[in-house]
Amino acid sequence: MVKLRGGTVRRRFTILYATGYLVSGVVLLSLTYLMSGTQVTTRAPEQIPTGPSTLPAAQQRIRDLEGQLSAVHAQQDHQLVVGSLIALVVTAGLSLLLGHLLAGRVLRPLRLITAATRRITAESLDQRLAVAGPADEVKELADTVDGLLERLEASFVAQRRFVGNASHELRTPLATMRASLDVAVAKPEPAAQTLALAGRLRTELDRVDRLLDGFLVLARAEHQHGEALTDRTLLSLGELAEQALTARAADITARTLTVDSAIRPDAWTHGSAVLLSRMVQNLLDNAIVHNQQGGWIRISTARDATGARLVVESGGRLLDQDEVDRLGRPFERLGAARTGSEESTGLGLSIVAAIVTAHGGRLSLRARREGGLSVTAALPAATGPRG
Structure with a gap:
């Protein structure tokens, strides 16, 4: 690389x-x-006007001078x-x-x-490099990347729009089917087979309705990626957790689950009340549905320097962390034990991940060493109404 x-x-x-x-x-x-290193040649004088007695001395003098010059x-x-x-x-x-x-x-x-x-991520595909300068290789590379981002953005927008529109349009035929079932059951002395078939069809229609509702929430949460939430308000994760526990009290009792709550009222954040309520409900539903009979759930909220946190833990069998890391994707489940429930659509944690990302937070999924799952939703903290 x-x-x-x-x-x-x-x-x-x-x-x-x-x-x-x-x-x-x-x-x-x-x-x-x-x-x-070129050698310098020397030439002795053609005639030395000296007598015989001075010739050896002159020659010696010449040799000395040549040696000094070489040195x-x-x-x-x-x-x-x-x-x-x-x-x-x-x-x-x-x-x-x-x-x-x-x-x-x-x-x-x-x-x-x-x-x-x-x-630039999948949530900010509207950004561009917009490199200025001469039309050289670097400018050509930047323009190519911008073109790729433009095509990706168009594809993502079309996909989200299709999911939202399709989910919305399918509600009409579902409502028509449910009305037809009600008419058939409302006839005088309906047959037992009709009542049994109507009950099964109504159960399946409810599952499809929950699935479409999940698609709509997921499409809305993903559409908010990189955009401002129009219905942002001050919210307490503790209050949302209390409301979710109250709403799911019957389900918790039916499965004889023990709830250990450590909810603090100071875990304030800014966000969409509809989306954050759905986030807390999905986390609690996931802990209830994918739990063993007579198990336990621990739910807590806290606030520190890193932000406001909601933690939902549940017991169960040992899980593989590599598989747990994929639970934030749509329709990802962990084996047959997590797919047996008719109430599971496979969108719960993917909706949670999209909502957390839309609010600028971070979702952490961790397989507990003792068995079960721990989910932490960390969101930006906000100052409460009392400071």
Whole structure:
């Protein structure tokens, strides 16, 4: 994987630039050394106007001068080589620094594109890179990414619109079917088979109705991703949890579940009352439906520096964390034990995940070491009415 920020590409550019400079410097130094090694020939005077007694002394003097001249040339060559090597080392270091700066300058547009692309998610596909500058390869890459984001946004919007419209339109034939069943059952002395069939059909219609309701809530929550919630208000997660427990008291009693609540009233947040109420209800329903007879549920709310939190835990069998991580997706379930209930649509936790994301929060699903599931919905905290 190519890493742009201080990573592989910049390092490669720096090394290539410095290596090219170093090779050029070595070639130049070699040529300088070869040219400086040219021998200087000396020529003795054609006629030395001296007598026989001074000739040996003159010849010795000439040899001494030639030796001194050779020593000077050798010293000059040595100084030239040493100086060239020092200059080569210094300039090589400077070339590394200059190459690093030039590589950073060249890669700066790519780093900006990478950072902007990382900020764009499925919830913010309306953002664009909009890179300005000359029509070069970097501009072409940015425009290509913008085109891809535009196509993805159109696809996501069309998908959410279709789910919402289809779920809404299917309510009409469902209502017609339910009315037809009521008419058939309301006839004088209906047959026993008619009553049994009507009961089964009404149960299935209720399941389809819950499924469509889940689709509508999921479509609305996903539509709010990256957009402002129009019905945002100050809410207490503790009050929503109390309301959900009261509404599901009959279901809890029917399964003889023990409820341990640690609900605090100061877990305030801003959000949609409809969506957040549905979030709490779905978490509690998930703990009730996918629990063992005579099991337990622990529900708590809290507020700290990280935000307002709602935690719902339930007992049960040991779960695989890899499978639990997928429960936030639509229609994901854990084995036959979690699909046996006729009340399960497979959308409960995916709706919760969409609602939490729409409110700028974070959903955590964790398989308990002792068995069962722990779900934490963390939302941005808000100041309550009493500060």
